[in-house]
Amino acid sequence: MKDIRRNLVDILVAEVKPALGCTEPVAVALACAKAKELLGEEIVKHNVLVSPNVYKNGMCVGIPGTERLGLKISVALGFIGGHSENGLRVLETLTTEEVKQAEEYIDNNPVSVSPAETKEKVYIEVNLKGATRTSKVVIRTKHDNFVYLESNGDVLLSEEPQVEVAVTTEKEVNILDTITIKELVENVEALDFKDIEFLLEGITMNQEIANYGLDQKVGIGVGYGIKKSMEQGLLGDDLLNNAMMITAAASDARMAGVKMPVMSSNGSGNHGITAILPIVAYNKKFPQTDEKLAKSLAISHLVTAYVKNFTGRLSAVCGCGVAASTGATAAMSWLMSGDIKQVEGAMEHIVASLSGMICDGAKSGCALKLASAASAAVQSAVIANQNCFVPQKNGIVGSNVEESIQNLGRVSDKGMSVTDEVIINVMDDMNKVK
Known part of the structure; x- marks a missing residue:
């Protein structure tokens, strides 16, 4: 290794x-x-x-x-x-x-x-x-x-003056450019618990703001609405709906401006919510040890970073949908089986399903996107756990997971630059209307 x-x-x-x-x-x-x-x-x-x-x-x-x-x-x-x-x-x-x-x-x-x-x-x-x-x-x-x-x-x-030089140098030694997902997972499995124990703080922090969004309707109330629907029997009390509920509720509260911190991931609080809370939902249904939980969070955050390395830190696509959900599904798939083929397969399911989700800014509507991201993360892991995978060279899904993420990056960073300009212009025009 x-x-x-x-x-x-x-x-x-x-x-x-x-x-x-x-x-x-x-x-x-x-x-x-x-x-x-x-x-x-x-x-x-x-x-x-x-x-x-x-x-x-x-x-x-x-x-x-x-x-x-x-x-x-x-x-x-x-x-x-x-x-x-x-x-x-x-x-x-x-x-x-x-x-x-x-x-x-x-x-x-x-x-x-x-x-x-x-x-x-x-x-x-x-x-x-x-x-x-x-x-x-x-x-x-x-x-x-x-x-x-x-x-x-x-x-x-x-x-x-050193910015461009520094970026070039960093690219030459950036492990996220060349690492495989298999190497990433194997190294996380070998990490000392004490080095990543701090990641568990994100569970406490992000659960607290999710609970706020569940206790009272804030923002759109996506998480609150899912909770009420579960209580009324319209939705089942299962893993998928619980992941959607708590992830959306945290975003409801955060986008409404509730004065509570969240644990962010790769420069975004909503990324942190998406990378962490679906795993929390899984842990509630299928309890894990603290060490196993910390390592799953490490996989989630690192896979999120891996995807962002190719899509860009901010882009025309929703990072929660294409990056943090990919991290969450990889982590949940690893918790379910530890099988690297299933982890990679779950990640490619996200590429096949949510790659077109646009980013039109941070706002209350993000809770809907995070609900979709959490749902897709659970769904992708569950399907992969049954050894059901997207075929190679299927749309932008490549010959392996690394190529699939790189293809996603090309579409996101280069292919949608004009889309990003149009989104910004549309929002700016609406903002000027009085």
Whole structure:
């Protein structure tokens, strides 16, 4: 076995983190908080630029602690009460008074948030001007990755010139480019429990927000509606419906802006919900040891990262549908049998079924997509467990699972770039209608 255990643990530590609120507006608030700290005085003028994908994902989503939606309130929250040292939990320490001040700020001041002319998926630039000082902050590639910091003309951090070189170098040594799913699973099976025990925190965290969405109708109420339908006998109390219910309920609460953190995966809270909660549903029906559970979560998060490596961090397709659900189905299939052929087969079922699910931004409707993603994850694992597989070279399904994921990446990253532009334009046009 090719020993890449250390590499895999490093990926998990980097990509599985708590986050409060939808990651794109949170990242904008984080950048704004940092820029305000570097300015050190009252803001006279500001300009916030974000990549089209960040713009799309933050346009309609609920923000924790407030009834307001979108990026403008995120900007104000970052300016008024954000603390950049909290990273992606930047909104967690905001007081009720600070939220009120932020709401008053956007009611009384024009807030500038515009799409930047960039092909970067994750890019946020904040320029501030005070009475006597200026500041500039840039986040790139990952939602909490500061690459440029400037305070009153003094450059405190500048990684911009090395970005392209760094990306090229990373691609040459990135194990996700060349690893097989078999190698990934075998290495996870050989991991020390203590190295991945922290992943179990995601179960507690994401279950808590799911329970909130089940106890009361928030957002659309997808999870709540499934629960009520199960109680009325319209739906059965089975694995598939339970996975749909808790996954959707967590997204209902998160997209509504409920002030509770979730364990994210690969830069997205909804990815974390989808990668974790179907496994929780499986564990409730078929209890596992903590070590087996932690290793299944590791498979889920790492397969999610594997898919995202080819589709891109943000894209025209729903990452919960094509990436996190692939991770969840791989993990559940592994829990069911441990058979690598069934794990690979379950993953290819997702490629065959959900590859066309578009991403039209983070919003309350995401709970419906997460319900579909959770349902497909369970269904795909169950079918594979019966040794029923998609044939090779079937649509975009390739000769093996690795080729299938790479084909999905080509369709998502290259083939749907125009689709992404159209989605953003449609949303932007609707947003302008008063």
